[in-house]
Amino acid sequence: MSQTAPETALERLEAIRERMARAAGRIAGGGKAELVAVSKTFSPEAIEEVIVAGQRRFGENRVQEAQGKWPALRQKYPDLVLHLIGPLQTNKAREAVALFDVIESLDRERLARVLAAEMEKQDRRLPCFVQVNIGAEPQKAGVAIDQTPDFVALCQNTYGLDVVGLMCIPPIDQPPGPYFAQLAGLAERSGLQKLSMGMSADFETAILMGATQVRVGSALFGAR
Ligand SMILES: *Cc1c(COP(=O)(O)O)cnc(C)c1O
Numbered sequence: 001m002s003q004t005a006p007e008t009a010l011e012r013l014e015a016i017r018e019r020m021a022r023a024a025g026r027i028a029g030g031g032k033a034e035l036v037a038v039s040k041t042f043s044p045e046a047i048e049e050v051i052v053a054g055q056r057r058f059g060e061n062r063v064q065e066a067q068g069k070w071p072a073l074r075q076k077y078p079d080l081v082l083h084l085i086g087p088l089q090t091n092k093a094r095e096a097v098a099l100f101d102v103i104e105s106l107d108r109e110r111l112a113r114v115l116a117a118e119m120e121k122q123d124r125r126l127p128c129f130v131q132v133n134i135g136a137e138p139q140k141a142g143v144a145i146d147q148t149p150d151f152v153a154l155c156q157n158t159y160g161l162d163v164v165g166l167m168c169i170p171p172i173d174q175p176p177g178p179y180f181a182q183l184a185g186l187a188e189r190s191g192l193q194k195l196s197m198g199m200s201a202d203f204e205t206a207i208l209m210g211a212t213q214v215r216v217g218s219a220l221f222g223a224r
Pocket of ligand 1: 038040061085086169199200201215216217218219
């Protein structure tokens with residue numbers, strides 16, 4: 001076992017937190033980015049190791065998978081915060097609103113309408129991020145850049161959703177910095193405070209560009 005390759009969940013978590021702090025230290029007023037630990041595909045046992053190491057905020061990308069893993073963990077650790085970071089079908093909105101605490105994949109009007117109705121019904125007003133298709137990639141989810149300000153306003157004003165920020169997944173084959181910077185500019189124009197951007201490969205860059213939360217999976221849990 002190499003001394004520099006972190007092996008336990010606690011060591012991996014501490015290494016990521018240290019890298020986050022170092023990146024935050026390089027920007028004015030830095031240090032505010034939160035870690036969302038992306039636990040998709042990992043077992044409740046692997047997740048519990050990370051919880052025991054001190055992490056409380058997690059992200060899952062599929063409602064059905066999350067339903068199988070999280071209710072028992074939530075019962076045992078009531079202070080967990082669970083983010084939905086993957087595409088949401090409207091027919092899963094009821095389950096999503098019941099299980100998650102934050103929705104990061106708000107990307108179309110029909111979903112906004114259904115989510116608003118479910119939140120009202122369940123009396124759970126969840127903070128939402130609007131997902132932006134920052135690289136204008138046809139295969140990717142997200143609102144087009146030029147439609148983002150109007151869509152944010154629609155979600156807030158017509159549907160009364162608590163839109164707190166923007167989320168993006170930049171193209172994998174290009175330097176992410178300019179995309180993160182563009183998302184930050186878009187959020188500012190809409191008066192939004194939060195930016196969900198940066199994953200295992202680029203979370204330090206995202207923090208330098210103003211990320212308030214990074215979504216880190218494989219660097220914490222191992223390869224999927
Ligand atoms: C899987 C996933 C992540 C984490 O990716 P890693 O490269 O494993 O850190 C972040 N965001 C979303 C939306 C994901 O689906």
